[in-house]
Amino acid sequence: MSKIILTGDRPTGRLHVGHYVGSLRRRVELQNSGEFDKIFIMIADAQALTDNADNPEKIRQNVIEVALDYLSVGLDPAKSNLFIQSQISELTELSFFYMNLVTVSRLQRNPTVKAEIQMRNFEASIPVGFFTYPISQASDITAFKATTVPVGEDQLPMLEQTKEIVRKFNSVYGETLVEPEILLPENAACLRLPGTDGKAKMSKSLGNCIYLSDTEEDVRTKVMSMYTDPDHIKITDPGKIEGNTVFTYLDAFSKPEHFAEFLPEYNNLDELKEHYQRGGLGDVKVKKFLNNVLQDELAPIRARRAEFEKDIPEVYNILKKGSDVAREAAAETLAEVKRAMKINYFEDRALIEEQSKKYQR
Numbered sequence: 001m002s003k004i005i006l007t008g009d010r011p012t013g014r015l016h017v018g019h020y021v022g023s024l025r026r027r028v029e030l031q032n033s034g035e036f037d038k039i040f041i042m043i044a045d046a047q048a049l050t051d052n053a054d055n056p057e058k059i060r061q062n063v064i065e066v067a068l069d070y071l072s073v074g075l076d077p078a079k080s081n082l083f084i085q086s087q088i089s090e091l092t093e094l095s096f097f098y099m100n101l102v103t104v105s106r107l108q109r110n111p112t113v114k115a116e117i118q119m120r121n122f123e124a125s126i127p128v129g130f131f132t133y134p135i136s137q138a139s140d141i142t143a144f145k146a147t148t149v150p151v152g153e154d155q156l157p158m159l160e161q162t163k164e165i166v167r168k169f170n171s172v173y174g175e176t177l178v179e180p181e182i183l184l185p186e187n188a189a190c191l192r193l194p195g196t197d198g199k200a201k202m203s204k205s206l207g208n209c210i211y212l213s214d215t216e217e218d219v220r221t222k223v224m225s226m227y228t229d230p231d232h233i234k235i236t237d238p239g240k241i242e243g244n245t246v247f248t249y250l251d252a253f254s255k256p257e258h259f260a261e262f263l264p265e266y267n268n269l270d271e272l273k274e275h276y277q278r279g280g281l282g283d284v285k286v287k288k289f290l291n292n293v294l295q296d297e298l299a300p301i302r303a304r305r306a307e308f309e310k311d312i313p314e315v316y317n318i319l320k321k322g323s324d325v326a327r328e329a330a331a332e333t334l335a336e337v338k339r340a341m342k343i344n345y346f347e348d349r350a351l352i353e354e355q356s357k358k359y360q361r
Helices: 017-033 056-073 089-101 104-109 111-119 133-143 153-173 216-224 245-253 256-262 269-278 283-341 349-360
Strands: 004-009 038-043 081-084 148-150 181-183
Touching: 004 017, 004 133, 017 038, 017 056, 017 148, 017 245, 038 056, 038 283, 056 081, 056 283, 081 283, 089 133, 089 153, 089 283, 104 111, 111 133, 111 153, 133 153, 133 283, 153 181, 153 283, 216 283, 245 269, 245 283, 256 283, 269 283
Parallel strands: 004 038, 004 148, 038 081, 148 181
Antiparallel strands: none
């Protein structure tokens, strides 16, 4: 069986370093590994509209922002199909069929849906499209016969729902759909990078993000204002690592070569942490080191983005070509689903002949 990846992002704003360490960096590694036969990376604009229906221009404008972020981190259209969800009508049709396999109570129990509903204050009035987006996500994944879905840990309940839909469909209609496996970030610090203010989640709405497209000065300013240990007032005070955003970011981004280049008095991150914990190491010095680490990581991304920004029509052309490939793949799956469900009436010559004989007796 072919090894296929499906993953993507909602175009509700520019992508940030949380997206980068949580999934984008791994996608590039997987793309370049040569282990996968096909890679589909989706800009999930239709899903984004489920809670932004009154502001379609926001989604429209951010599609290109996400595409530029994809290309700037190193996703290669020669190796990965970058496409726009709304341009693949087959996904909507698959969702329609899958809705019959899921109960309202099951959707209500989905932890991710419950958390997202609460975060958006939808308790009193939940848009149907938003409520059923786990079904839409199952459609996205199964349409491309994805065997691997690289996502963050918060998406585990969504993937489990997809697996349930696959199993139910195959048990009713016969083996047709492929059951996917989730691929989590290997670095624990990358599972959910906190915001610069120390809050549990980096969020555009909270204004606590470092964006991939931020300027060098933007990054420096945000790093120097980062949340650390509030009790680490004097340099001589022992400092805490747990819950200290700066060290969480260093866990996610720093490499041994960064110490040799930017902080040679330490051999590795463990030594830096140990010094901070016993006292005698100031927050400013650690933040300056983190800034150097992030600038080293983001500089080539900025440079690639600047090149792609020079030819925006070509970026749209890349998305169109990717969408054409995605539509063809999804159409094949939809045809198989219809055959399994026995609703491919006009293709089923045996059915037509059977009915013809029935009424000619």
